[in-house]
Amino acid sequence: MALREIASSSSPELHVLAVDDSFVDRKVIERLLKISACKVTTVESGTRALQYLGLDGDNGSSGLKDLKVNLIVTDYSMPGLTGYELLKKIKESSAFREIPVVIMSSENIQPRIEQCMIEGAEDFLLKPVKLADVKRLKELIMRGSEADEGKTKKLSPKRILQNDIDSSPSSSSTSSSSSSHDVSSLDDDIPSSKRIKLESRVND
Amino acid sequence: MNTTVVAQLQRQFQDYIVSLYQQGFLDNQFSELRKLQDEGTPDFVSEVVSLFFDDCSKLIDTMSRSLERPDNVDFKQVDSGVHQLKGSSSSVGARRVKNVCISFKECCHVQNREGCLRCLQQVDYEYKMLKTKLQDLFNLEQQILQAGGTIPQVDIN
Numbered sequence: 001m002a003l004r005e006i007a008s009s010s011s012p013e014l015h016v017l018a019v020d021d022s023f024v025d026r027k028v029i030e031r032l033l034k035i036s037a038c039k040v041t042t043v044e045s046g047t048r049a050l051q052y053l054g055l056d057g058d059n060g061s062s063g064l065k066d067l068k069v070n071l072i073v074t075d076y077s078m079p080g081l082t083g084y085e086l087l088k089k090i091k092e093s094s095a096f097r098e099i100p101v102v103i104m105s106s107e108n109i110q111p112r113i114e115q116c117m118i119e120g121a122e123d124f125l126l127k128p129v130k131l132a133d134v135k136r137l138k139e140l141i142m143r144g145s146e147a148d149e150g151k152t153k154k155l156s157p158k159r160i161l162q163n164d165i166d167s168s169p170s171s172s173s174t175s176s177s178s179s180s181h182d183v184s185s186l187d188d189d190i191p192s193s194k195r196i197k198l199e200s201r202v203n204d
Numbered sequence: 205m206n207t208t209v210v211a212q213l214q215r216q217f218q219d220y221i222v223s224l225y226q227q228g229f230l231d232n233q234f235s236e237l238r239k240l241q242d243e244g245t246p247d248f249v250s251e252v253v254s255l256f257f258d259d260c261s262k263l264i265d266t267m268s269r270s271l272e273r274p275d276n277v278d279f280k281q282v283d284s285g286v287h288q289l290k291g292s293s294s295s296v297g298a299r300r301v302k303n304v305c306i307s308f309k310e311c312c313h314v315q316n317r318e319g320c321l322r323c324l325q326q327v328d329y330e331y332k333m334l335k336t337k338l339q340d341l342f343n344l345e346q347q348i349l350q351a352g353g354t355i356p357q358v359d360i361n
Binding site: 022031128129 | 292
C-alpha cells in the first residue's frame with residue numbers, strides 16, 4: 001500500500017519546528033520560513049518542543065503518527081532548557097535523531113558553535129536571521145535528504161516499515177527527508193540482509 | 205488615482221525612510237523585514253515592531269523595578285532583561301536601541317547601578333522616539349495606499 005500513497009499525497013513542504021523564547025523572534029522566523037514555502041510550528045521553549053515531539057518523559061515514543069518534522073530550528077539561549085540541551089535530547093532519541101537541528105544565536109562564540117556541531121547540529125545561524133539564511137538552510141536540508149536516498153545507513157524507520165513490518169510502536173512517522181520523495185523506490189536497492197541490520201539498529 | 209499626489213507621497217516616504225537609516229535609527233535588518241512583507245501580509249512589519257515596542261515597555265518596567273533599591277539590585281535579572289531587549293531590537297533593526305543595550309550590558313557586568321539607570325532612561329527614550337518615527341512612516345504608507353499607489357521598495361545600500 002500504503003506508503004507510496006502517503007508519500008505522494010502528503011504535502012511536499014518541509015515542516016519546521018521553530019523554538020525561541022522571544023515573541024518577536026518567533027514571529028520573524030515564522031514569516032521567514034513561511035515565505036520560503038515551509039510549514040511552521042513555533043514553540044516558546046525547549047520543554048514545549050519536547051512536549052510537541054512527545055519526548056517529555058514518554059520513553060521517546062511519539063505516539064503521534066502524523067507528526068512529521070523535517071527540521072528543528074532553535075535559539076541557543078533560552079531559560080530552562082537551552083537550545084544545546086534540546087539538541088542533545090533530540091540526538092539521544094531514536095525517533096528523532098535523524099532530524100536536522102539548527103541552532104540560532106545572537107552571539108558568535110566559537111567554542112559554543114563547535115560544541116553544537118560536535119553534538120550533531122546541522123548548522124549554526126547568527127541572529128538576526130535573514131531571508132538568505134533560511135533559503136540556504138532549506139537548500140541544505142533538501143539536498144541532504146536527496147543524498148539520504150542513496151545512503152542505506154541513513155534510512156529512516158519509515159522505509160523499514162514499508163518493507164517488512166506492518167506496524168511498529170517505535171516507528172515514528174518523522175523522516176528527515178522531504179516527503180515529496182518517493183520513499184518506496186529505495187527498496188529495490190537494499191538487499192534483505194541490510195534491511196534486517198537496519199531494523200535492529202532502529203529498535204535499539 | 206492622482207498620480208502626482210501618489211508620486212509626491214512616494215517621494216516623501218522614500219526620503220523619510222532613508223533619513224531614518226542615515227540617522228542610525230534603523231539598520232539593515234529593518235529592510236530585511238520589509239522584504240518579508242507583501243500584498244498578502246501588508247501589516248507584517250508594523251505588527252512585528254508593535255510586538256517589539258510592547259517588549260520594550262515590559263522589560264523596561266521589570267528592569268526599573270530591579271534597579272529601584274540601591275542596596276538590593278538583582279544585576280542578573282537586569283542583565284537578562286537587557287539581553288532580551290538587545291535580541292529583539294537586533295531582530296527588528298532598531299539600531300539605536302540595540303546600541304544602548306550594548307552599553308547597558310557593560311554596566312550590568314560591572315554592577316554599576318548608576319550607569320544602569322542612565323542606560324535604562326536612554327533605552328526608554330530611544331524606543332519611544334523610534335515608535336513615533338515608525339508611526340509616521342506607517343502613516344505615509346497608508347496614505348500612499350489610500351491614494352491608490354504602491355509602497356516603494358527602498359534600497360539603502
